[in-house]
Amino acid sequence: xxxxxxxxxxxxxxxxxxxxxxxxxxxxxxxxxxxxxxxxxxxxxxxxxxxxxxxxxxxxxxxxxxxxxxxxxxxxxxxxxxxxxxxxxxxxxxxxxxxxxxxxxxxxxxxxxxxxxxx
Amino acid sequence: xxxxxxxxxxxxxxxxxxxxxxxxxxxxxxxxxxxxxxxxxxxxxxxxxxxxxxxxxxxxxxxxxxxxxxxxxxxxxxxxxxxxxxxxxxxxxxxxxxxxxxxxxxxxxxxxxxxxxxxxxxxxxxxxxxxxxxxxxxxxxxxxxxxxxxxxxxxxxxxxxxxxxxxxxxxxxxxxxxxxxxxxxxxxxxxxxxxxxxxxxxxxxxxxxxxxxxxxxxxxxxxxxxxxxxxxxxxxxxxxxxxxxxxxxxxxxxxxxxxxxxxxxxxxxxxxxxxxxxxxxxxxxxxxxxxxxx
Numbered sequence: 001x002x003x004x005x006x007x008x009x010x011x012x013x014x015x016x017x018x019x020x021x022x023x024x025x026x027x028x029x030x031x032x033x034x035x036x037x038x039x040x041x042x043x044x045x046x047x048x049x050x051x052x053x054x055x056x057x058x059x060x061x062x063x064x065x066x067x068x069x070x071x072x073x074x075x076x077x078x079x080x081x082x083x084x085x086x087x088x089x090x091x092x093x094x095x096x097x098x099x100x101x102x103x104x105x106x107x108x109x110x111x112x113x114x115x116x117x118x119x
Numbered sequence: 120x121x122x123x124x125x126x127x128x129x130x131x132x133x134x135x136x137x138x139x140x141x142x143x144x145x146x147x148x149x150x151x152x153x154x155x156x157x158x159x160x161x162x163x164x165x166x167x168x169x170x171x172x173x174x175x176x177x178x179x180x181x182x183x184x185x186x187x188x189x190x191x192x193x194x195x196x197x198x199x200x201x202x203x204x205x206x207x208x209x210x211x212x213x214x215x216x217x218x219x220x221x222x223x224x225x226x227x228x229x230x231x232x233x234x235x236x237x238x239x240x241x242x243x244x245x246x247x248x249x250x251x252x253x254x255x256x257x258x259x260x261x262x263x264x265x266x267x268x269x270x271x272x273x274x275x276x277x278x279x280x281x282x283x284x285x286x287x288x289x290x291x292x293x294x295x296x297x298x299x300x301x302x303x304x305x306x307x308x309x310x311x312x313x314x315x316x317x318x319x320x321x322x323x324x325x326x327x328x329x330x331x332x333x334x335x336x337x338x339x340x341x342x343x344x345x346x347x348x349x350x351x352x353x354x355x356x357x358x359x360x361x362x363x364x365x366x367x368x369x370x371x372x373x374x375x376x377x378x379x380x381x382x383x384x385x386x387x388x389x390x391x392x393x394x395x396x397x398x399x400x401x402x403x404x405x406x407x408x409x410x411x412x413x
Contacts, residue, residue: 006391007333008313035295042287043313044150045295047333097386 008043012051015041017079020060020071027071031061121180122147122268122300123168128177130163130324137163139324140177145302147267150294150314152332153304154398155321161304162201164321165270169198181268194223197266199257201273205245211256212241215263224265229293233259236285250277258286262293268300275307283310290314308395312336318394322402332394339397340379343369344387352385359392359400371400 006014019025032040037048052069055061060079061069072078099109123145130138138160145151153161166172168179170187179186186192205214211234219225234241237255245253254276261269275283291314294301305311318335320328328335339359342349346368353361353370356378360371371392372378382389392400 007337009333035292038295039288039292041313042291044291044316046149046316047313097383 008047009050009054012037012041012043012048013054016051016055017060017083020075021079021083023076025071027073027075029071030067031069031071033068120147120183121145122182123302124178124180125168126178128164128167128179129175130167130172131175136324138167138174141321141324141326143319143326143329145300145317145319147300148298149316150301150303152308152311152315152318153302153321154308154318155304155327156402159321160324161321162272163324165198165200165272165302165304169193169196169270171198194221195267196270197222197261197264197268198270199261199272199274201276203253203257207246209245210242211239211245211248211259214245214256214260215241218260218264222264222266226263226265230259230263233262233289236289237282251279251282252277254278255282258289262289265293265297265299269302271301271303271305273304273306275305275310283307287311287314308398309393312394315394318398320398320401328398328401335394335397336391338374339371339392339400340374340382341369341371341390341392342382342387343367343390344385348385348387352382352387359397360403371396 016025016031019031020027025031031052034045034049034052037043037052038045041048052061056063056069058078059072060075062072064070095109099106104112121144123143125141125143128138128141128143129136141160141164153164155161163172167174168181168186170189170193173187181192182195184192186196215230215234219227219230233239233255237252237259239252239255239259240248243252245256248256254274255278257271258274261271261274274286278286287310290301303311303315312332315332318328318330318332319326330338342352344367346363346366349361349368349370353372356375357373358370359373362369379389
């Protein structure tokens with residue numbers, strides 16, 4: 001369920017971020033509590049809390065005293081902007097590396113992309 | 120605060136050092152994993168900390184006090200032993216009734232629920248219980264006691280996959296609601312690795328690893344590819360494990376700064392090393408080093 005190639009608390013944060021991005025957690029609504037997350041993901045509460053705090057530090061979540069963590073206003077744009085910046089490194093670089101192994105030219109890649117893209 | 124502290128703790132059985140100069144500081148309110156092979160000293164360490172055997176030398180503090188013959192510490196300590204013996208004719212309900220009198224924070228309702236979930240026949244004599252049911256008695260006791268310091272020594276023995284999952288989930292939920300110090304020894308490392316915050320690996324009575332679980336999760340990587348390329352990449356780096364199949368090789372190495380990126384740039388596949396595999400590698404390395412010295 002969680003991406004095991006990265007530290008657990010980062011995997012937790014990324015999963016919540018995915019939810020913010022796809023509207024599972026709309027802005028200004030609560031996200032699961034530390035203990036709920038821990039039970040659901042079967043991880044230590046301290047790790048779950050660390051993941052949530054990472055998002056709070058990044059401005060994606062805001063703490064409301066005594067109530068819990070909420071998705072910050074503008075969080076969707078914030079996450080989308082940062083993910084776009086990471087896109088080259090995380091997706092384009094490995095794509096080009098594999099294409100190179102297979103002897104695919106850039107033109108062939110572009111053709112594939114155009115064919116596979118919806119519409 | 121520190122729940123458990125030891126300094127130069129040593130226990131000899133005749134001429135064998137079961138615990139050999141152990142220095143540990145285990146923080147309060149966390150889940151600590153006590154790992155190691157059979158005979159590494161895990162059970163002896165727990166017995167020392169709960170005053171069941173006496174140290175040969177060294178110091179220890181549990182909840183800030185010396186635990187030996189100390190009722191105030193022992194009432195706040197619960198030790199679930201793998202080979203717990205019960206008086207003849209005792210049934211699970213007798214054990215739980217006595218435990219209720221021993222542990223100030225005992226939760227009777229939780230014990231009830233757990234008996235149902237583990238399907239424990241509470242009126243059957245303990246001598247007639249299966250190994251798994253015997254483990255369930257210990258687990259129920261350990262969880263319902265809500266002791267500030269709880270030791271679980273191999274709580275999983277004989278439990279089926281459903282019951283192991285149940286233990287994991289109930290421990291996690293109860294720990295979240297009632298934070299306390301849990302010291303857990305087990306061979307099922309993969310099953311508990313996401314629960315552990317801190318890990319101690321013992322080997323031959325000594326501490327080989329004393330680290331945050333998170334650091335260990337990122338401590339090593341596995342690189343694989345063509346054997347000559349893997350060997351060249353690894354060079355004289357700290358090698359944990361090397362395996363070759365024909366022209367291919369896989370090596371586990373310490374994940375020093377930037378090493379994963381360099382491996383990818385060199386065209387090698389990079390994969391994380393699970394806590395269980397890391398522990399296995401480190402235990403084997405320790406054995407090899409000892410063999411090299413002697």
